[in-house]
Amino acid sequence: MTSNKVLFNLVISFITNITSSSSGSNVDNNNGSILIQSNKHRKQVGAAGVKSSSKSIGVVIGSTRKGRIGKDVAQWVIEQSHIEPILKQYTNSSSSKVELIDLLDINLPFYDESLSPAELNGQLSSENALKWSKLMSSYDAYIILTAEYNRGPVPVLLNAIDYLYAEIKQKPMVLISYGYTQGGIRANEHLADMLENSFLSMKILSRLHLPIREDMFVVKSFDSNSNSNSNSNTRYKQLKDINNSFKPYLVDLNQSVAQLLHFISS
Numbered sequence: 001m002t003s004n005k006v007l008f009n010l011v012i013s014f015i016t017n018i019t020s021s022s023s024g025s026n027v028d029n030n031n032g033s034i035l036i037q038s039n040k041h042r043k044q045v046g047a048a049g050v051k052s053s054s055k056s057i058g059v060v061i062g063s064t065r066k067g068r069i070g071k072d073v074a075q076w077v078i079e080q081s082h083i084e085p086i087l088k089q090y091t092n093s094s095s096s097k098v099e100l101i102d103l104l105d106i107n108l109p110f111y112d113e114s115l116s117p118a119e120l121n122g123q124l125s126s127e128n129a130l131k132w133s134k135l136m137s138s139y140d141a142y143i144i145l146t147a148e149y150n151r152g153p154v155p156v157l158l159n160a161i162d163y164l165y166a167e168i169k170q171k172p173m174v175l176i177s178y179g180y181t182q183g184g185i186r187a188n189e190h191l192a193d194m195l196e197n198s199f200l201s202m203k204i205l206s207r208l209h210l211p212i213r214e215d216m217f218v219v220k221s222f223d224s225n226s227n228s229n230s231n232s233n234t235r236y237k238q239l240k241d242i243n244n245s246f247k248p249y250l251v252d253l254n255q256s257v258a259q260l261l262h263f264i265s266s
């Protein structure tokens with residue numbers, strides 16, 4: 001059996017064995033990453049995976065800057081957790097899907113509506129905001145990623161969240177942060193408080209912090225032809241080998257994903 005197949009089976013068996021025996025939160029930091037699992041949203045285990053019902057999960061890349069690592073981290077999450085094949089198997093539906101959502105493609109203006117999103121009831125004045133609202137309302141659950149910028153979540157992500165209300169209200173999600181030393185713990189806590197304790201009342205099933213270190217990066221230069229502004233900085237830092245660098249965080253990632261899959265399919 002290949003190691004991917006072994007991992008796949010382990011996650012399936014983990015999902016199947018999740019129980020709702022305790023309350024409160026579990027903190028697990030044995031692997032370098034820090035996983036905080038919330039038990040308050042756990043459901044009683046039924047005969048999950050038997051009925052056929054398609055589900056979709058949106059994975060939001062929280063950063064948009066040139067040379068960001070956010071997209072690589074989001075792709076690592078999707079690929080290394082095998083979330084889509086497991087979701088299809090667990091929901092017994094080949095229509096179930098996991099999609100990457102890139103705020104760079106959405107290109108939202110700063111929130112400047114005359115009312116709050118709860119009062120607007122989806123009647124947003126910008127075309128891009130309407131597309132964003134429609135896209136986000138189409139998912140059953142989310143994995144939201146944020147980097148830590150100045151001890152907080154990425155402002156572009158906060159602006160994007162400001163547009164939402166009914167689209168994501170009370171829906172389940174996993175929150176993943178990354179940053180130096182503590183894996184963006186302050187950004188993670190700030191964003192968790194916003195998403196869970198505001199009117200959005202999202203169900204954060206687990207929170208994962210992924211620490212990055214200088215030795216994980218290599219400094220590169222953008223292709224000079226692709227950069228029209230000659231005054232702009234052409235250097236950026238790229239993760240050398242994300243699979244290898246993030247290997248210690250894989251167990252925690254799989255636990256988080258398993259919890260989300262179990263929640264939406266039972």
Ligand SMILES: Cc1cc2nc3c(=O)[nH]c(=O)nc-3n(C[C@H](O)[C@H](O)[C@H](O)COP(=O)(O)O)c2cc1C
Pocket residue numbers: 063064065067068069070071147148149150151152178179180181184
């Ligand atoms: C504006 C800015 C502020 C930052 N502030 C922090 C910080 O407070 N804590 C931290 O751990 N890393 C900080 N960093 C480093 C980021 O964690 C690191 O650059 C990471 O790659 C950012 O994610 P991104 O590449 O997806 O944008 C900061 C980076 C930027 C660009």
